[in-house]
Amino acid sequence: MAHNPDKSRPPATARRHLWAVLGIASLLAFAGLVPVGSITPSADAATGATSGVVCNRSSANGQSNFLLTATDGYVTVPDGNSIYMWGYAYGNGAFQLPGPTLCVTEGQRVNITLVNRLSVPTSLQLPGIEDVLADGNPSAPAFDSTGKLLSLAPPIGPGGSTTYSFTADRPGTFLYESGTDPQLQVQMGLFGTLIVYPAAAAPGQADAAYAYDTSSPGANPGDRPVYTGEPGSIYSASHEYGLTLSEVDPDLHVAVEQATGHVFTSADYTAPYHARYFMINGRSFPDTIAPNGAPWLPAQPYSALSEVQPFDPAGNPLPALLRYVSVGVTTYPFHPHSNHERVIGVDAHFLRDGTADLSLEKFAIVVNPSSTQDATFAWTNTEDYEASGVPVAVPETLNLTTGDFWNGTPYLGKTGPLNPGINQKTECGEYYHVAHSHDLTQATNYGASFGGMLTLIRVDPPEDSSCG
Numbered sequence: 001m002a003h004n005p006d007k008s009r010p011p012a013t014a015r016r017h018l019w020a021v022l023g024i025a026s027l028l029a030f031a032g033l034v035p036v037g038s039i040t041p042s043a044d045a046a047t048g049a050t051s052g053v054v055c056n057r058s059s060a061n062g063q064s065n066f067l068l069t070a071t072d073g074y075v076t077v078p079d080g081n082s083i084y085m086w087g088y089a090y091g092n093g094a095f096q097l098p099g100p101t102l103c104v105t106e107g108q109r110v111n112i113t114l115v116n117r118l119s120v121p122t123s124l125q126l127p128g129i130e131d132v133l134a135d136g137n138p139s140a141p142a143f144d145s146t147g148k149l150l151s152l153a154p155p156i157g158p159g160g161s162t163t164y165s166f167t168a169d170r171p172g173t174f175l176y177e178s179g180t181d182p183q184l185q186v187q188m189g190l191f192g193t194l195i196v197y198p199a200a201a202a203p204g205q206a207d208a209a210y211a212y213d214t215s216s217p218g219a220n221p222g223d224r225p226v227y228t229g230e231p232g233s234i235y236s237a238s239h240e241y242g243l244t245l246s247e248v249d250p251d252l253h254v255a256v257e258q259a260t261g262h263v264f265t266s267a268d269y270t271a272p273y274h275a276r277y278f279m280i281n282g283r284s285f286p287d288t289i290a291p292n293g294a295p296w297l298p299a300q301p302y303s304a305l306s307e308v309q310p311f312d313p314a315g316n317p318l319p320a321l322l323r324y325v326s327v328g329v330t331t332y333p334f335h336p337h338s339n340h341e342r343v344i345g346v347d348a349h350f351l352r353d354g355t356a357d358l359s360l361e362k363f364a365i366v367v368n369p370s371s372t373q374d375a376t377f378a379w380t381n382t383e384d385y386e387a388s389g390v391p392v393a394v395p396e397t398l399n400l401t402t403g404d405f406w407n408g409t410p411y412l413g414k415t416g417p418l419n420p421g422i423n424q425k426t427e428c429g430e431y432y433h434v435a436h437s438h439d440l441t442q443a444t445n446y447g448a449s450f451g452g453m454l455t456l457i458r459v460d461p462p463e464d465s466s467c468g
């Protein structure tokens with residue numbers, strides 16, 4: 001398969017531009033903590049939030065019905081490159097990466113119709129979901145006449161469609177992805193998240209039985225558990241985030257784009273596999289921290305920024321929830337700076353043995369391919385940053401280039417005069433921790449450090465809820 005490898009290389013000018021944008025903030029970021037200016041919010045129409053899970057719901061008569069279209073499009077990466085992808089559109093809408101997050105309630109019958117607008121056969125598989133029907137028949141693997149596996153689910157030819165039906169019989173975080181030649185089609189972008197919420201506490205429903213502490217003045221009727229009947233899985237419903245980890249070999253994508261006249265499969269790609277881009281929610285840093293629905297990322301709608309306020313037993317007692325999904329070909333050791341995260345569930349199973357709660361705090365959230373993990377996170381100010389400031393040396397003003405990601409102060413909850421010529425900074429007094437793959441070759445954009453599978457955790461001062 002002949003293709004032009006130069007097409008996948010970002011221009012040098014784009015790489016230099018990236019460095020200019022990141023500048024001093026990146027250095028501070030890897031020193032441990034980075035204070036940044038506020039990002040202009042672009043409110044998500046569905047939730048009103050600038051980050052966090054954006055649910056697609058389509059529930060009627062106790063069932064959830066979704067339409068997905070397998071199609072193609074392009075995503076952008078921070079070095080200026082544009083990458084050909086396949087992906088799932090919501091309904092008849094536009095291509096997006098990752099596919100739309102589908103939210104259903106435990107016990108519901110779920111029907112997902114997949115329309116194939118690609119030039120190759122495809123299908124849908126839902127790891128961990130049992131008794132899936134495809135157009136009313138068991139969704140079984142398909143083999144050719146010699147017994148070779150063709151597809152993990154009945155393949156849908158170009159222009160065709162299939163409806164998958166199943167009962168969401170347990171809550172948790174699932175993924176959906178291509179079941180046909182997945183080593184190629186998932187790499188190309190055919191993946192998304194399925195969230196099953198507990199029946200007892202569906203989104204927006206209060207459920208006193210799960211209240212963290214009903215005597216607490218901070219008890220929030222919107223708080224809910226990840227897992228039915230598991231108080232250890234309760235989180236703040238307004239602080240729920242999805243982090244889908246993936247990677248891209250751009251040469252492979254060029255080869256697929258340029259293939260014409262035959263069905264391109266993973267067997268046709270004989271060049272060495274070499275991932276150059278590493279993504280969270282289909283974005284590479286610094287795009288990962290842009291808000292949901294950022295207009296300059298039309299095909300990559302999901303932010304990977306997490307937003308919390310300091311833990312407070314009275315005012316903010318509940319942790320945030322991070323739903324990790326991996327669709328890569330390797331294991332990603334994802335490390336959030338600051339406080340550890342508590343892994344409470346793996347592959348939509350709460351971690352327990354009998355009566356023993358087996359959830360555990362982790363330095364690195366190690367997410368395996370085609371696997372999910374649920375982790376809770378509460379930020380406690382163990383270093384007393386509010387009093388002592390961030391432990392990085394602030395450069396002299398003469399040595400400082402003030403860019404998009406520097407707010408002029410290293411202190412949480414402190415605001416002050418703006419640097420000369422700087423407007424609309426230091427709006428919230430918030431600051432940011434880095435969270436990234438601890439395999440630092442994956443925190444890169446085509447080899448350039450401080451990119452890729454890297455995002456931020458935003459900590460807002462407790463007294464200013466309007467910035468949360």
Ligand SMILES: [Cu+2]
Nearest residue numbers: 335337434436
């Ligand atoms: Cu780090």
